[in-house]
Amino acid sequence: MSRLATPLKLGIPKGSLEKSTIDLFEKAGWRISSSGRSYFPSIDDAEIRCSFMRPQEMSRYIEAGVLDGGVTGRDWIEENGSALEVVCDLVYSKVSLVGTRWVLVVRDDSPVKRAEDLAGKIVATELVNVTKRFFAERGISVDVEFSWGATEAKVAEGLVDAIVDVTETGSTLRANKLRIVEELLPSNPQLVASRDAWADPARREKIEQIALLLRGALEAQGKVGIKLNVRKNDLPALIALLPSLTAPTVANLYPAERLHGEEWFSVESVIAEATARDLIPRLMKAGAIGIIEYPLNKVI
Numbered sequence: 001m002s003r004l005a006t007p008l009k010l011g012i013p014k015g016s017l018e019k020s021t022i023d024l025f026e027k028a029g030w031r032i033s034s035s036g037r038s039y040f041p042s043i044d045d046a047e048i049r050c051s052f053m054r055p056q057e058m059s060r061y062i063e064a065g066v067l068d069g070g071v072t073g074r075d076w077i078e079e080n081g082s083a084l085e086v087v088c089d090l091v092y093s094k095v096s097l098v099g100t101r102w103v104l105v106v107r108d109d110s111p112v113k114r115a116e117d118l119a120g121k122i123v124a125t126e127l128v129n130v131t132k133r134f135f136a137e138r139g140i141s142v143d144v145e146f147s148w149g150a151t152e153a154k155v156a157e158g159l160v161d162a163i164v165d166v167t168e169t170g171s172t173l174r175a176n177k178l179r180i181v182e183e184l185l186p187s188n189p190q191l192v193a194s195r196d197a198w199a200d201p202a203r204r205e206k207i208e209q210i211a212l213l214l215r216g217a218l219e220a221q222g223k224v225g226i227k228l229n230v231r232k233n234d235l236p237a238l239i240a241l242l243p244s245l246t247a248p249t250v251a252n253l254y255p256a257e258r259l260h261g262e263e264w265f266s267v268e269s270v271i272a273e274a275t276a277r278d279l280i281p282r283l284m285k286a287g288a289i290g291i292i293e294y295p296l297n298k299v300i
Contacts, residue, residue: 017055021071028297104182131164156178244270280293
């Protein structure tokens with residue numbers, strides 16, 4: 001039976017963050033699925049109602065109370081000036097908006113070396129308000145115009161003097177003979193809530209539950225569980241090889257006589273997945289047998 005009088009209205013980002021968000025929720029314990037062009041994906045939790053929303057406008061709808069919360073980028077919260085409760089950062093791996101930054105960019109052959117050199121010039125961007133604040137805070141008068149897309153091409157073709165665009169490594173900019181002048185804003189996905197939803201005890205409890213399990217799913221990324229058996233005499237040397245989040249779990253095997261009268265132990269730990277291929281042969285040489293490596297959904 002639902003503890004909420006009405007379901008929690010949760011925004012799921014449409015676009016580049018969509019698949020990674022849905023995958024993350026699945027690891028956290030919620031299965032989200034959509035069919036066709038529906039803007040209301042189903043979720044296997046009667047206490048949640050999902051809506052697809054572009055990250056660019058998500059924060060405005062949350063602030064207005066249309067949604068109780070959702071996943072969007074810090075950049076669009078700043079752009080919209082939304083007053084929201086930031087519940088937790090969601091730093092995904094293998095997703096296009098992780099570790100992104102909005103940067104001021106010019107052509108390689110531009111004489112512009114710093115932001116002040118753009119006084120009286122035209123700057124195109126999708127992040128208009130943040131860009132205007134950036135130049136205003138420095139007392140630089142520029143004409144900031146909204147870009148509907150293909151922003152890099154506008155500066156490359158000389159249609160504008162500079163752009164403010166989002167990038168991860170800057171490799172695409174360099175490939176197009178563009179140069180970063182300055183960074184304006186780093187960004188990452190965030191789980192946010194409206195102030196009204198956060199002030200409601202039942203809704204806040206549900207949002208905190210979601211945050212807890214999403215953090216657990218994020219913490220599990222790049223980690224695996226490992227389980228093995230080892231003789232008592234070999235245990236100290238093996239433990240010295242085995243990394244762990246805290247300390248490995250060690251338990252007696254029972255009954256000992258089934259293993260040729262020797263005392264054996266079961267050892268279990270969580271390790272970085274990247275280390276497993278080198279670690280497992282070393283564990284075998286140290287006396288480990290019956291080694292099992294298994295994936296993790298959550299580490300809490």
